[in-house]
Amino acid sequence: MSTLKLxxxxxxxxxxxxxxxxxxxxxPKITVTHGNSNVADFKLVRNETADHxxxxIPVPAAAIADGIQVILVTDLETDQKIGDIVIIGDDVTSIDLRAEMAxxxxxxxxxxxAFRRHCVETT
Structure with missing residues (x-):
């Protein structure tokens, strides 16, 4: 389990x-993705006084569109999601269900x- 908290x-x-x-x-070793693309221009800066x-993360232009767009923040060491950004660019009908589906x-x-990586590593 990831110990990172976002x-x-x-x-x-x-x-x-x-x-x-x-x-x-x-x-921390993290990755930020939108769909199947990496968001490479995120910045991670140490705050020495606050110990965090x-x-x-600049929101990619592709994430500003109709429907629900999800940007995931993942811990690379454990391959677990530590956070997400949900952007809704449409009407608000059934928003909870659509956000959950996204x-x-x-x-x-x-x-x-993760499964594909596991298959490659074990063969």
Whole structure:
């Protein structure tokens, strides 16, 4: 189980910001994905006085679209989701169900990648 904990602080002008705890001085190994693409321009900065890491993720232009878009933050060491950003760009009818379905799809994609990696490593 991942010991990393991600807490949202705010989202302003297309940049999501949060605090990552649970790593101490060691730089956390994380990945940020939207769909099947990596969001490579996120920033992770150590805050020495508060003993946490500040994470900033610029929301990709592809995530600003109709429907529900999910950006996942994953711990690379455990391959577990530590957070997500859900962006809804459509009407609000049945939003809870659609958001859950989008999260399930994103987590299924993560599981498929982990399973494929496991198959490659064990053969």
């Amino acid at each position: 807490t949202k602080t705010r989202m302003l002008e297309g940049v999501w910001q949060g605090i990552l705890t649970g790593t101490g001085d060691e730089t 890491w500040s994470l900033t 999260l399930l799809r994103a987590e299924l994609e993560m599981m498929k990648r």
